[in-house]
Amino acid sequence: MWSVSSVRWAAAALVLFLAGLAADLTEAPTWLPWTAYLACYLTGGWSPAWEGVQALRARTLDVDLLMVVAAVGAASIGQIFDGALLIVIFAISGALEDAATKRTEDSVKGLLDLTPDRAVRIDSDGLEEAVNAENLRVGDVVSVRPGERLPADGVVVVGASDVDQSSVTGEPLPVSKSVDDEVFAGTLNQAGTLRIRVTKDPSDTVVARIVALVAEASATKAKTQLFIEKIERRYSIGVVVATLAVFAIPLLLGADLRSTLLRAMTFMIVASPCAVVLATMPPLLSAIATAGRNGVLVKSTVALEHLADVTQVAIDKTGTLTAGTPQLTSVTPIDGRYTEDDVLRIAAGAEQFSEHLVGRAIVRAARTRGLRPPDATDFLALPGRGVRAHVAGQTIEVGSGRSLSAITPVVDHERRGTTAVMVAVDGRTIGVLGLDDTVRRGAEEVVRDIARLTSRPPVLLTGDAQRVAEQLATSVGVADVRAELLPDDKVATVRRLQRNGERVLFVGDGINDAPAMAAAHSSIAMGRNGADLTVETADVVTIRDELATIPTVVALARRARRVVIANLAIAGTFIVVLVLWDVFGNLPLPLGVAGHEGSTIIVALNGLRLLSNRAWRKSARHVHVPTSIDKPDHFTQQLH
Numbered sequence: 001m002w003s004v005s006s007v008r009w010a011a012a013a014l015v016l017f018l019a020g021l022a023a024d025l026t027e028a029p030t031w032l033p034w035t036a037y038l039a040c041y042l043t044g045g046w047s048p049a050w051e052g053v054q055a056l057r058a059r060t061l062d063v064d065l066l067m068v069v070a071a072v073g074a075a076s077i078g079q080i081f082d083g084a085l086l087i088v089i090f091a092i093s094g095a096l097e098d099a100a101t102k103r104t105e106d107s108v109k110g111l112l113d114l115t116p117d118r119a120v121r122i123d124s125d126g127l128e129e130a131v132n133a134e135n136l137r138v139g140d141v142v143s144v145r146p147g148e149r150l151p152a153d154g155v156v157v158v159g160a161s162d163v164d165q166s167s168v169t170g171e172p173l174p175v176s177k178s179v180d181d182e183v184f185a186g187t188l189n190q191a192g193t194l195r196i197r198v199t200k201d202p203s204d205t206v207v208a209r210i211v212a213l214v215a216e217a218s219a220t221k222a223k224t225q226l227f228i229e230k231i232e233r234r235y236s237i238g239v240v241v242a243t244l245a246v247f248a249i250p251l252l253l254g255a256d257l258r259s260t261l262l263r264a265m266t267f268m269i270v271a272s273p274c275a276v277v278l279a280t281m282p283p284l285l286s287a288i289a290t291a292g293r294n295g296v297l298v299k300s301t302v303a304l305e306h307l308a309d310v311t312q313v314a315i316d317k318t319g320t321l322t323a324g325t326p327q328l329t330s331v332t333p334i335d336g337r338y339t340e341d342d343v344l345r346i347a348a349g350a351e352q353f354s355e356h357l358v359g360r361a362i363v364r365a366a367r368t369r370g371l372r373p374p375d376a377t378d379f380l381a382l383p384g385r386g387v388r389a390h391v392a393g394q395t396i397e398v399g400s401g402r403s404l405s406a407i408t409p410v411v412d413h414e415r416r417g418t419t420a421v422m423v424a425v426d427g428r429t430i431g432v433l434g435l436d437d438t439v440r441r442g443a444e445e446v447v448r449d450i451a452r453l454t455s456r457p458p459v460l461l462t463g464d465a466q467r468v469a470e471q472l473a474t475s476v477g478v479a480d481v482r483a484e485l486l487p488d489d490k491v492a493t494v495r496r497l498q499r500n501g502e503r504v505l506f507v508g509d510g511i512n513d514a515p516a517m518a519a520a521h522s523s524i525a526m527g528r529n530g531a532d533l534t535v536e537t538a539d540v541v542t543i544r545d546e547l548a549t550i551p552t553v554v555a556l557a558r559r560a561r562r563v564v565i566a567n568l569a570i571a572g573t574f575i576v577v578l579v580l581w582d583v584f585g586n587l588p589l590p591l592g593v594a595g596h597e598g599s600t601i602i603v604a605l606n607g608l609r610l611l612s613n614r615a616w617r618k619s620a621r622h623v624h625v626p627t628s629i630d631k632p633d634h635f636t637q638q639l640h
Contacts, residue, residue, distance in 0.1 A: 013044025
């Protein structure tokens with residue numbers, strides 16, 4: 001692997017190449033462009049040359065070394081510009097790959113910061129002592145105060161609180177925890193103090209398994225390369241052997257050294273894969289640039305090629321198909337003396353000082369309706385239950401509806417997968433609020449587009465409850481739902497799909513999605529609110545969180561692949577014709593260079609067609625082909 005400094009060396013090589021080109025165009029003295037180009041050789045070529053030599057020691061031959069040899073050969077017969085261009089292409093490609101790898105490694109290491117370094121352990125005498133979290137053992141009891149992250153996986157033995165465990169399960173709302181409830185390392189304790197009995201060694205926590213899964217899957221995935229790289233060894237060996245033959249055989253038959261060397265160098269130039277490299281890179285890079293202008297960051301050409309292979313899409317729920325924040329969807333009065341507005345206004349009065357997501361959603365909904373929350377005093381957060389406050393001399397409680405499971409509105413909410421929140425005045429329930437994680441705009445249409453593009457409907461993978469997941473899936477048209485999944489369960493599901501022959505694209509946003517992303521053939525992260533590790537692990541990032549870009553970028557990747565195939569055919573044809581001409585005829589060097597450069601220009605221009613926004617619009621139209629008045633077709637109806 002190239003060192004991190006390869007980024008700086010590649011940048012220097014590019015600057016020197018451009019300086020040489022400028023000197024050429026301005027007809028500067030010959031020594032000036034040659035000096036710049038030779039410096040470009042040194043800065044951009046030393047690393048691949050060294051790696052190539054190391055590969056030779058291991059009895060392998062890679063295309064990087066072939067490029068350096070071809071560049072040196074080009075310089076030896078006066079075609080130093082061609083050689084410098086090859087050097088720059090490979091230096092930049094290697095530097096970008098190295099930078100992407102380093103950032104991913106740093107993000108995996110950063111995930112460990114979720115788990116605190118220190119923990120407060122309760123000793124046998126009931127006294128608290130600060131210890132390193134890594135020294136905790138199964139059976140230890142630790143204390144976790146409000147605002148602290150949990151140091152280990154375990155079970156609550158004392159206390160009650162709300163715990164934000166979205167980093168592990170993806171659930172959008174904090175979960176009420178009390179005695180005997182399971183909790184996870186790295187999750188955030190929000191309200192009350194908890195005492196937790198450790199049930200897993202620190203090396204075996206869910207967060208630790210996420211780190212291991214991402215590292216393992218990323219290492220396995222890194223073995224997959226571009227098509228052109230898969231054949232590089234055979235091609236490199238073939239060109240070297242053929243060049244030696246073109247040089248040695250005429251010499252043995254009595255040809256003079258100069259003409260033989262000139263023919264061999266001409267052969268190496270016309271046989272060098274410069275046109276093939278440009279046949280591959282411009283279409284892919286142009287597609288990446290076009291996607292970037294439309295709010296989608298594709299991290300590499302390998303990522304784009306993987307995207308083109310996708311046959312099955314798996315989508316996370318919270319933060320991906322949904323916005324990840326709760327919104328009030330219903331207000332149901334129970335006491336006839338109160339209207340919907342009364343119930344909501346009273347609830348907002350009690351919740352106006354709350355930092356809980358549910359409280360914020362209630363206050364936001366009241367203000368949207370133009371309701372002014374009444375003044376409240378004696379506000380008190382009740383860990384695991386809700387809030388209490390005094391409003392106009394009355395005690396208002398807003399919280400979990402679990403104790404009211406027999407009330408019809410609560411039963412209806414639970415059946416629909418909606419979070420039920422009761423509102424009580426002086427101990428008497430006056431109404432029930434329903435809150436849902438809102439579906440992103442256009443989600444149903446995106447599901448249909450994905451089904452058209454891959455010829456199969458997407459799969460929903462989520463750590464949320466089965467009932468909630470099924471309710472969401474029904475509303476957007478997803479039939480296959482896999483719910484209540486921990487991160488390693490998502491990985492297992494993705495790998496099971498891929499063992500069945502599918503090339504899976506996983507779309508998600510949370511830390512808990514990162515291992516599945518690394519294991520999938522391709523992955524897309526929702527970038528606006530996505531976790532850092534997820535954004536770094538994913539191959540593609542939707543910068544503006546627009547779901548509609550997902551099928552469009554897949555269609556664009558497929559179009560880029562078609563252009564690559566056409567370009568390879570063009571470049572291959574030129575190489576074969578020029579090589580045969582040089583071997584069996586007398587190909588003049590200027591004509592060989594012209595043919596080589598001509599094929600390079602043709603394939604480059606063909607690839608650059610994907611730079612226009614028209615390519616993005618065509619890809620969008622390709623996936624969304626509405627029928628008359630946009631009625632769903634027979635296949636789409638089956639999704640529902």
